[in-house]
Amino acid sequence: MAGKVRYLDSREDEQERGITMESSAISLYFKLVKSAEEGKTIESEYLINLIDSPGHVDFSSEVSTASRLCDGGLVLIDVVEGVCTQTISVLRQAWIDKVRPILVFNKMDRLIVELKMTPHEAYLHINKILEQANAIMATFFTGDLMEEEATKLAAEKKQKSQEEEEFDENKIYDWSMEERDDSDIYFDPAKGNVIFASAVDGWAFRIQQFAAFYTKKLGFKEQVLQKCLWGEYYFDPKAKRVLLPKHLKGRNMKPMFVQFVLENIWAVYGSVIVEPDRERVEKIVNALKIKVLPRDMRSRDPQILLTAIFAQWLPLSTCVLLAIIGQLPPPKDAQRIRIPRMIYPNLHFKRNEAIEPTNETERALYDCDLSDQAPAVAYVSKMFAVPIDLLPENRRKQMTAEEMRERGRRQRDLRAAHALLDQTGEGIPLDAEQISALTEEAEALEIQDMKELKGERIIGFARLYSGKIRVGQKLYVLGPKYDPKYPSKHVSEITVDSLYLIMGRDLESLDEVCAGNVFGIGGLEGHILKNGMLASSLNDVKNMAGVKMESSPIVRVALEPEDPTEMDKLVEGLRLLNQADPCVEVMLQETGEHVILTAGELHLERCLRDLKERFAKIEIHVSDPIVPFRESIVRGELPVNKEKEGLVTPRGKVEIKISSKHLTLQVQTVPLPSRITEFLLEHTASIKAIVEEKLVKKNMENEDNEVQDALQDTGDGSTVVTNKFLSAKELREALEKEFALAKKEGGPFAQYWDGIVDQIWAFGPRRVGSNLLVNRIPGYVRKSFFEVDSTKSTEVSGDHADEVIKVEENEKALSILDVDFHIHTGFQLSTLTGPLCAEPVTGVCYIVQAVDIHPDDSANGDGEPVDVRSRLHTIQGQVIAATKEACKQGFLDWSPRLLLAMYTCDIQATAEVLGRVYAVISRRKGRIVSEDLKDGTHFWQIHALLPVVESFGFPDEIRKRTSGAASPQLVFSGFEMLDEDPFWVPTTEEELEDLGEKADKENLARKYMDMVRKRKGMFVEKKLVEHAEKQRTLKKN
Structure with missing residues (x-):
């Protein structure tokens, strides 16, 4: 943990870059000896499972997988940089998973050596960072409290609506909230949940250590001194009293934390590093009553002496392990709070609320039952690969001295026996061919053994929550989609072939694992892809698998x-x-x-x-x-040619007839308000749940249903997933409110939002996107999308008599019912691949205003309708194509826009390199959002937005231009509209005068669109000859 070994960074690229890229675990044994009464001592033994997780934002998924296995965490903050974006993400993950955090202020040495701060300046700086961290925790607490109150009010409203509605003034206007104690969520050095450390110099401390040290010198009780060593408390040496700021009476005094803690550490650095003074160092060593070797005192490298002093005075490992034991809950206490939230993720719990188990399996999980009778339940958070030759069973074992002597004795006896045979001449002589054959066979066996030891073995990274797991035991593997209602699906049975104690880069074989431990398990290959659950029995087992990653693959x-x-x-x-x-x-x-x-x-x-x-x-x-893009539309300016011609139909309205002339489709395309688009993206998971519920009720699901696969997220981070799922009724009501607000805001499209929620036909793309298909066909009524009690096997629901337009009372006639699903399919296809560059569409509403069916009697001389149903499949295919084309034409009738995937970029840089940072961001088409000088430092905090498509090579360029003085942190933030029409050309006199007919100004939207079209093999409109008069003529020979 402390030092330069980097034992848990086992990968070569981790060692090269000096950062962690994969979560790795180690089990640490710690014996604590406490003094008791009458000079006796009490020994306590602890096994701490420590998981080292990456801090880089690209590997935040590793943090997500690790936090599910842990009961507590050490959150490291660079004391110079302060709270960064990733710090907030980690604290949020800890809050969601109910992992109790300890705050570690690392790199304290930088305040002394780099920033040259005085102890008092350092105290003020650290205090500000601590306040920021506590403010973040307060936002999490407030958010949960607001959500609890909203749920409570919704329940009361629902109950009231069922009863007789009466006007109750108190309930309507009562905005008061139940008071909750939030004192235990904050970081406070006096409580012991804050560590001050310098990992590179190998030291760390908590307030308690200095309180114990000064309790005899100052004559205070240790508990009192512990409370006063942090904060605005001052020590009066004459009166030997602790003073508050109001009692200073103008005296210039230092806080006790500065006087008794920081000044001592500053003194060590000052005597060893800043201004080396041998005599002063010896005085400090004697005063601290520590032993430093003479060779360390004589060393020419001051870093060796510094490390030696701190290793004796404030050892990092002891401080951290004591903090873990004292502040973090044991598995039994932690699981009572964490397990209910993992089993019932959609229920609302009060903070630190423990609920009663409903069955014996839950009781074993809540109590972390270690008995043999308890059901074994484990969670596999991820799979990791290990070279086969590094597995314990394939490693060459270290022989003991006795075993080596025994092997030598056997070899001597064997040589003596061979020599005796040679002398007596006994045995059968072999010819050259037999000797060659035996040699080749031995070599072949050796090569085969070497091949078997090559390759990778997949091991599960797991935690056991109850019971015991042994090698050879049979377990059930439950996939992330496992549902107790369908116990035969997403379940397989395995036999445990190996168990491992994970020790960083090494694995040690185990025969048995008890509840509460993190371990490795073999035999899961082919049964678990990313994560899953293991259980010895399927009785009353709830699924805990499925972790939402903080970072989406983009x-x-x-x-x-x-x-x-x-x-x-x-x-x-x-x-x-x-x-x-x-x-x-x-x-x-x-x-x-x-x-x-x-x-x-x-x-x-x-x-x-x-x-x-x-x-x-x-x-x-x-x-x-x-890089993914999105396509959308805005109102924009009307093209000049349409202004001159005059619009016969409203903008975005398209009427198209299928090629067989049997049907005409009329579609009106309008852009959705931004608030509606954001709402749909935020509640994608709720829409998906409604669609899946419909499929279940229609008995359409299979084990790996194609429609279920089509509902999967696109995996590019376009959706904002919330933890809470809204029911169909709640989603409908919320959407109605949003449309009512959009209509109230006015605008040219307000007339389209009347009653639109009950007319929603489908969402798209993939049935869950942010585009709407709306049914406004006269006389054709469909059930609302939000009604999930359908029993039909097709997408159409309700009574056929209410839905079918009676063109002719003839069985041979075509009806809308025959093409309903195919209009829906055409809509899904058109929103999945937009017209600009075949990227998904977002924020567009397609209103089907009419479907006119034309009887076909031209082919029959008797005047009877032709049997159109004989060509139904052909017509349905044409309807899909026509719907797709109508949506495309309606889309292009507006002013199209591309949405760019964006990174939020956080950079800390000094004033000297600020201009170079801005130049790189500007060249990469980025935008500066804010810049602030961090208090107490000479660092500027720059917050910018950068298109993902322009980000490749950006970190290297920043480091190169600033000579390593600045390093960016990129976090995907979503999609942002590029307000530029890819088809824009100069048309007005001013534009033609400024830009000319060719418009040499770079059109970024056109550039990105052509780039994607070219990559996909689509047609790109490009002039081969730009300037005919400027072509170079090759010289003739």
Whole structure:
């Protein structure tokens, strides 16, 4: 933990970069000896399962998987940089998973050596960072409290609506909230949940250590001194009293934390590093009553002496382990709070509320039952790959001295026996061919053994919540989609073939694991992809699998082997990578391309390195990064030619007839208000749940239903997932309110929002997106999308008599009912691949205003209708194509826009390199949002927005331009509209005068659109000859 070994950073690239990229665990044994009465001592033994998680935002999925296994956490903050974006994400993850945090202010040495702060300046600086961290915790607490109150009010409203409605003034206007004690959620050094540390110098301390040290000198009780050593408390040496600020009476005194804690640490650094003074160092060593070796005192490297002093005075490992034991709950206490929230994620719990178990399995989970009778229930948070030759069963074991002597004795006896046989001449002589055959066979066996020891083994990274697991035991594996209502689905049975104690880069074999421990388990390959559950019995088991990652994979690349014959190795390598990395997604596109999706550029680099060196072990050709876009529309200006011609139909209205002339479709396209689009994106999970519920009630689901797969998230971070699912009724009411507010705001489209919620036909794309298909066909009534009690097997619900337009009372006639589902399919296709560059559409409403069916009697001389139903399949296919084309034309009738995937970029830089940082951001089409000088430092905090498509190579360029003085942190923030029409050309006299007919000004939207179209093999409108008069003529020979 302290020092330069970096034991838990086992990967080569982790060692090279000096950062953690994968979560790795280690089990630490700690014996604590406490003094008791009458000079006796009490010994306590602890086993601490420590998981080291990455801090880089690209690997925040590793934090998500680790937090599910932990009961507490150490949140590290760079004391110079302060609270960063990733700090907030980690604290939020800890709050959601009910992981109790301890705050660690790391890199304290930088305040002394780099920033040259005085102890009092350092105290003020640290106090501000602590206030920021506590403010973040307060926002989480307030958010939960508001949600609890909203749920309570909704329940009261529901109960009141069922009774007789009476006007109750108190209930309507009572905005008071129940008071809750939030004192235990904050970080306070006096409570012991804050550590001050310098990991590179190997020291750390809490207030308690100095309180115990000064209690005899100052004559205070340790508990009193502990409360006063942090905050605005001052010590009067004459009166030997602790003073508050109001009692200072103008005296210039230092806070006790500065006087008794920081000044001592500053004195050590001052005597050893800043202004080396041998005599002063010896006085400090004697005063602290510590022993420093003479060779360390004589060392020319002051860092060695500094580390030696602090290792004796304030050892980091002891401080951290004591904080973990004292502040973090044991598994039994933690599981009573955490397990109910994992089993029932959609229920509302009060903070620190423990509920009673409903069955014996829950009781065992809540109590962390270690008995043999308790059911074994474990959660596998991720899978990780280990080289087969590094597994304990394949490692060469270290022989003891006795075993080595025994082996030597056997070898001597064997040599003596061979010598005796040679002398007596006994035995059968072998010819050259037999000797060669035996040699080749031995070599072949040796090569086969070496091949078996090569490759990777997939191990599960798990925690046992109750019971015991033994090698050879049979367990059920429950997938993330497991539902107790359907116990036969997403379940498989395995036999545990190996158990491991995870010790950083090494694994140690185990025969048995008890509840409360983190461990590795073999035998899950082919049964668990990313995460899952293990259970010894399916009775009363609830699914705890499924972790929402903080970072969505946004960057994708296509892969192919340089040697086409090695495609099978690439496929196998991708399979292993998909299991070993919790965040990466592997896809096989319709074009046959193998694509991987990663969280960022650094994550992509790590995945490609793993593929080439560990999993596939082949050379791979990688495409340029593929970044998702979105397509939308705005009102914009009307094209000049349409203004001159005059509009016969409203803008966005398209009427199209299918090729067989049997049907005419009329679709009105309008842009959705931004508030509606944001609402739909925020509640995508709720819409998905409603659609899935419909499918279940229609008995359409299969084990791996195609429609279920179509409902999966696109995996590019376009949706904002909330923890709370709204029911169909709640979602309908909330959407009605949003449309009412949109209508109240006015605008040119307000007339379209009357009664639109009950007319919603479908959402898209993938049935859950932010686009609407609305039914306003006269006489054609469908049930509301939000009614989930349908029993029909098609998308149409309700009584047929209310839905069918009676064109002719003839069975041969065509009806809207026959093409209902195909209009819906055309809408889904059009929103999945927009007209600009075949990217998903967002924020568009398609209103079907008419479907006119034309009887076809031209082919029959008797005047009877032709049997159109004989050509129904052809007509239905034409309806899909016509719907898609109508949506496309209506979309292009407005002013189209591209939405860019955006990163929020946080950079800390000094004033000297600020201009270079701005230049790089500007060149990358970024936008500065804010800039602030951090109090007490010379660092500027820059907050910017940067398009993902322009971000590749951005961190390296920043570091290069600033000579390493600035390093950016990129976090995906969503999609932002690029307010530029890709089809814009100069038309007015002013524009033509300024830009000319060719409009040499770069059109960014057009550039991005053409780039994507070219990559997808679509037509790109590009002039081969820009300036005919400027073509160069090659010289004739």
